[in-house]
Amino acid sequence: MKSEVIGLRDVWVYHDGLPVLEDVTISIQRHDFLGIIGPNGGGKTTLLKVMLGLIKPERGEVKVLGGDPLRNRGCIGYVPQHSLFDHDFPISVMDVVLTGRAGQRLFGSYTDQDRKLAHDTLKMVDMLPFAKRQIGKLSGGERQRVFIARALVTKPEVLLLDEPTAGIDAHVQTEFYEILEKLKEKMTIVMVSHDLTAISIYVDKIACLNRRLFYHNSKELTSDDLEATYQCPVEFIAHGIPHRVLKEH
Amino acid sequence: MVWMIEILQYEFMVNALTAALLSAIACGIVGVYVVVKRIVFISGGIAHASFGGIGLGYFLEIEPVLCVIPFSIASALSIGEVSRRRGLSEDSAIGIIWAMGMAIGIIFISLTPGYAPDLFSYLFGNILTVPHSDLLIMLLLDVVIVTIVYLFYKEFLAMSFDEEFATVVGVPAHKLYLLLLCLVALTAVVLIRVVGIILVIALLTIPATVSRRFTDVLWKMMILSMIFSAIFSITGIYLSYLFDLPSGSMIILVSGVVFLLSLLMPSRHIFKY
Numbered sequence: 001m002k003s004e005v006i007g008l009r010d011v012w013v014y015h016d017g018l019p020v021l022e023d024v025t026i027s028i029q030r031h032d033f034l035g036i037i038g039p040n041g042g043g044k045t046t047l048l049k050v051m052l053g054l055i056k057p058e059r060g061e062v063k064v065l066g067g068d069p070l071r072n073r074g075c076i077g078y079v080p081q082h083s084l085f086d087h088d089f090p091i092s093v094m095d096v097v098l099t100g101r102a103g104q105r106l107f108g109s110y111t112d113q114d115r116k117l118a119h120d121t122l123k124m125v126d127m128l129p130f131a132k133r134q135i136g137k138l139s140g141g142e143r144q145r146v147f148i149a150r151a152l153v154t155k156p157e158v159l160l161l162d163e164p165t166a167g168i169d170a171h172v173q174t175e176f177y178e179i180l181e182k183l184k185e186k187m188t189i190v191m192v193s194h195d196l197t198a199i200s201i202y203v204d205k206i207a208c209l210n211r212r213l214f215y216h217n218s219k220e221l222t223s224d225d226l227e228a229t230y231q232c233p234v235e236f237i238a239h240g241i242p243h244r245v246l247k248e249h
Numbered sequence: 250m251v252w253m254i255e256i257l258q259y260e261f262m263v264n265a266l267t268a269a270l271l272s273a274i275a276c277g278i279v280g281v282y283v284v285v286k287r288i289v290f291i292s293g294g295i296a297h298a299s300f301g302g303i304g305l306g307y308f309l310e311i312e313p314v315l316c317v318i319p320f321s322i323a324s325a326l327s328i329g330e331v332s333r334r335r336g337l338s339e340d341s342a343i344g345i346i347w348a349m350g351m352a353i354g355i356i357f358i359s360l361t362p363g364y365a366p367d368l369f370s371y372l373f374g375n376i377l378t379v380p381h382s383d384l385l386i387m388l389l390l391d392v393v394i395v396t397i398v399y400l401f402y403k404e405f406l407a408m409s410f411d412e413e414f415a416t417v418v419g420v421p422a423h424k425l426y427l428l429l430l431c432l433v434a435l436t437a438v439v440l441i442r443v444v445g446i447i448l449v450i451a452l453l454t455i456p457a458t459v460s461r462r463f464t465d466v467l468w469k470m471m472i473l474s475m476i477f478s479a480i481f482s483i484t485g486i487y488l489s490y491l492f493d494l495p496s497g498s499m500i501i502l503v504s505g506v507v508f509l510l511s512l513l514m515p516s517r518h519i520f521k522y
Binding site: 016052054073074076078080085086089090091092095096098099100101102103104106107108109110134150154 | 285287336400401402403404406407409410411413414415416417418419420421461464465466467470
């Protein structure tokens with residue numbers, strides 16, 4: 001049975017008086033694997049942060065599992081843009097994954113259950129042998145798997161990924177998408193990316209965002225779609241008529 | 250070690266060494282957060298702004314160190330809040346509060362009749378004149394710092410590594426950040442007697458930076474950094490006694506030299522993990 005996991009209705013977000021998201025409406029259903037594409041500065045990260053409750057929209061309504069996003073934070077796993085973290089930070093792979101459990105209860109150390117979950121999640125992404133390694137001493141692909149594990153350790157129903165394959169070698173990207181393939185059986189996945197090839201191969205639905213969101217709940221991309229998708233952001237900037245492109249789905 | 254026995258016969262030396270050890274606890278722990286979270290400049294701002302509290306203490310004829318505690322916490326919270334405002338860059342906010350605090354201190358001192366005798370020791374530290382009462386305050390602040398860090402170790406680690414992700418998983422990251430800045434404020438108070446307001450930032454950063462070269466584990470960094478800080482302070486005190494030079498500056502000079510030497514060493518060879 002399908003049901004709405006994340007719903008945005010008429011959402012407007014402004015940054016310094018300029019709109020970043022304009023009238024965004026989307027309904028993400030259980031077990032969707034949604035790819036969001038769009039040009040840089042088109043509001044993709046902002047959209048994810050709205051879903052996470054990190055940014056409160058000026059206008060509009062955000063529902064996560066039917067409720068306030070702040071109340072349902074534990075239900076969403078988040079993989080932020082990996083370029084943003086400090087590679088020299090003195091923290092091990094295991095401790096990074098454990099931070100996913102840090103909000104479960106305040107005070108004191110992690111429970112045995114936290115550690116077991118972290119252990120199992122690391123095993124699932126094949127990173128257990130690296131558990132004691134400092135986070136900066138990993139390759140880009142390995143690190144990304146650790147961040148997936150950190151997001152999954154809360155046992156979320158939805159996984160939000162922000163440019164997960166940026167700066168990762170092509171063959172490592174394939175391994176990474178295979179992990180997502182396995183996950184999509186169990187959860188809803190929303191992935192922001194400008195890796196259009198991968199999006200077209202792996203995702204089930206696609207949305208295009210450049211302040212306004214264009215989404216037709218569409219599935220199954222063909223090669224024509226692929227071509228159209230490639231042009232989508234380009235067309236968008238050039239003519240501001242993305243619908244023409246997307247209608248060809 | 251003969252010099253140790255020799256100087257331990259003086260009460261002021263016993264007090265000085267006790268102060269060195271007590272301050273090593275605070276700056277060893279909090280300094281590690283300052284370094285890994287990269288809030289060195291904020292911490293400098295908090296330490297300098299706390300001078301306002303010294304001035305207020307003179308003016309109200311209250312023990313200045315007691316007056317510094319609420320004042321430095323207030324400046325920590327205002328730096329933490331103001332620097333988050335949109336449209337105001339963090340370093341501008343720090344610079345403004347840094348200078349405001351010092352200006353307030355100087356105004357209070359000039360409003361106070363008579364001459365402020367220990368003023369110089371608050372600015373540049375004089376560990377050789379630490380009174381008993383200050384040792385008690387330092388011990389108390391150490392207990393507060395150790396307790397808070399013990400209770401919130403995992404939350405502080407999560408917040409320091411990735412504030413936004415910590416927020417997403419339900420850690421009150423911004424509140425913890427403000428709490429961390431308050432710990433920096435308390436550490437500054439502990440260190441005022443040792444190296445003085447102006448040099449606080451050196452003891453918050455140098456021991457932690459040196460210890461980072463030995464380990465990748467946060468709590469090990471804290472322990473190493475306490476040890477380094479204690480060694481730097483005791484060596485500095487000894488050299489200042491030997492050459493009759495200001496103790497605060499000698500402590501910083503020793504720390505700086507060790508830091509430079511540590512750069513020559515191939516990093517992280519002692520503890521692999």
